[in-house]
Amino acid sequence: MSALVVSGVTASYGAGPVLRGVDLTVTEGVTAVLGSSGCGKTTLLRVVAGFLAPDSGTVSIAGREVAGAGRAVPPRRRNIGYVPQEGALFPHLTVAANIGFGLPRAERRHSVRIDEMLELVELPRDLADRFPHQLSGGQQQRVALARALAARPALVLLDEPFSSLDAGLREETGRAVARALRASKAAGVLVTHDQGEALSLADQVAVMAEGRFLQIAAPADVYLSPADEAVAAFLGHAVMLTGTLGPDQVAQCPLGAVRARGELPAGPVVLAVRAEQVRVSADTTLGTTATVLDVSFFGHDATIRVRLDTGEVLTARTPAGAIPLTGDRVGVLVDGDVVAFPGHAR
Numbered sequence: 001m002s003a004l005v006v007s008g009v010t011a012s013y014g015a016g017p018v019l020r021g022v023d024l025t026v027t028e029g030v031t032a033v034l035g036s037s038g039c040g041k042t043t044l045l046r047v048v049a050g051f052l053a054p055d056s057g058t059v060s061i062a063g064r065e066v067a068g069a070g071r072a073v074p075p076r077r078r079n080i081g082y083v084p085q086e087g088a089l090f091p092h093l094t095v096a097a098n099i100g101f102g103l104p105r106a107e108r109r110h111s112v113r114i115d116e117m118l119e120l121v122e123l124p125r126d127l128a129d130r131f132p133h134q135l136s137g138g139q140q141q142r143v144a145l146a147r148a149l150a151a152r153p154a155l156v157l158l159d160e161p162f163s164s165l166d167a168g169l170r171e172e173t174g175r176a177v178a179r180a181l182r183a184s185k186a187a188g189v190l191v192t193h194d195q196g197e198a199l200s201l202a203d204q205v206a207v208m209a210e211g212r213f214l215q216i217a218a219p220a221d222v223y224l225s226p227a228d229e230a231v232a233a234f235l236g237h238a239v240m241l242t243g244t245l246g247p248d249q250v251a252q253c254p255l256g257a258v259r260a261r262g263e264l265p266a267g268p269v270v271l272a273v274r275a276e277q278v279r280v281s282a283d284t285t286l287g288t289t290a291t292v293l294d295v296s297f298f299g300h301d302a303t304i305r306v307r308l309d310t311g312e313v314l315t316a317r318t319p320a321g322a323i324p325l326t327g328d329r330v331g332v333l334v335d336g337d338v339v340a341f342p343g344h345a346r
């Protein structure tokens with residue numbers, strides 16, 4: 001049985017539609033809803049949680065329809081947990097009382113269940129008597145998840161739960177939260193605009209733009225086989241180049257001859273060139289000549305923005321090493337196959 005089935009959902013706040021026909025099935029594991037700011041991610045969570053009624057479509061949780069034609073099961077009866085952006089723990093309650101708040105009244109004082117939940121989210125038991133302000137941001141988010149999981153929900157909704165944490169803590173907390181969700185057997189829907197977070201933590205990534213899902217697939221599939229140009233451009237910040245594909249699946253484009261991935265008919269194509277596929281060489285006799293516009297050094301690697309002599313601007317991500325300087329003349333090459341889509345005849 002699916003933990004969540006969203007079918008043909010449209011929703012609005014009175015004005016124009018925000019969700020424009022959304023379908024999503026979550027069976028188990030973590031599903032990341034990934035999209036840029038304002039595309040409707042939080043609105044979808046609100047509809048699933050029962051804080052906003054859909055204008056049309058249905059929502060079923062663990063096999064039971066909770067929203068649809070004339071039906072609106074209230075949030076507390078939906079068998080879901082909710083983890084908001086900044087945990088929203090009750091400041092005047094201890095960790096144990098916060099976690100207990102998610103439990104039926106009879107179970108609230110059972111420290112066994114509270115200990116179990118602390119263990120599940122990988123926090124030491126001696127944190128039970130602390131107050132939220134005595135915890136780090138990452139610990140607070142883990143307690144918020146423990147509270148959400150305490151009542152054994154079928155589904156946990158997480159709305160940008162790591163956005164207030166710094167980079168290192170974010171990764172560590174994200175992994176711990178994903179482990180706890182899997183161990184609890186609750187399915188999770190994680191809303192994020194962070195691609196790395198979505199690709200690394202989720203079993204399924206649902207890419208949203210303007211109130212619709214563009215693609216729902218495993219992380220490697222959305223990255224390596226994007227459904228369309230919009231998904232390709234959004235994930236991995238690909239640069240789109242137009243080209244002409246020959247019968248041998250080799251396309252001629254501003255970067256010279258590049259091999260197109262997949263089987264496309266010969267003719268105009270759009271090529272999605274990812275930064276990690278672009279290589280910059282000090283030897284201008286290699287590849288296509290370009291001028292370095294700027295360099296961003298990140299320690300483990302660097303990104304180099306170049307302008308080809310034909311005018312196109314693209315970004316190369318290279319290991320830190322021989323990094324050129326702004327204004328240098330370089331040769332630009334492409335490594336590996338490039339994702340291609342049918343182009344438009346001009």
Ligand SMILES: Nc1ncnc2c1ncn2[C@@H]1O[C@H](COP(=O)(O)OP(=O)(O)OP(=O)(O)O)[C@@H](O)[C@H]1O
Nearest residue numbers: 013018035036037038039040041042043044192193
């Ligand atoms: N309470 C509201 N009343 C009116 N419009 C709203 C309300 N909440 C959100 N919106 C609008 O609905 C659209 C989608 O908002 P939503 O919060 O779902 O986006 P999001 O993808 O979660 O964005 P973010 O990543 O910035 O949180 C936006 O255009 C927003 O301005």
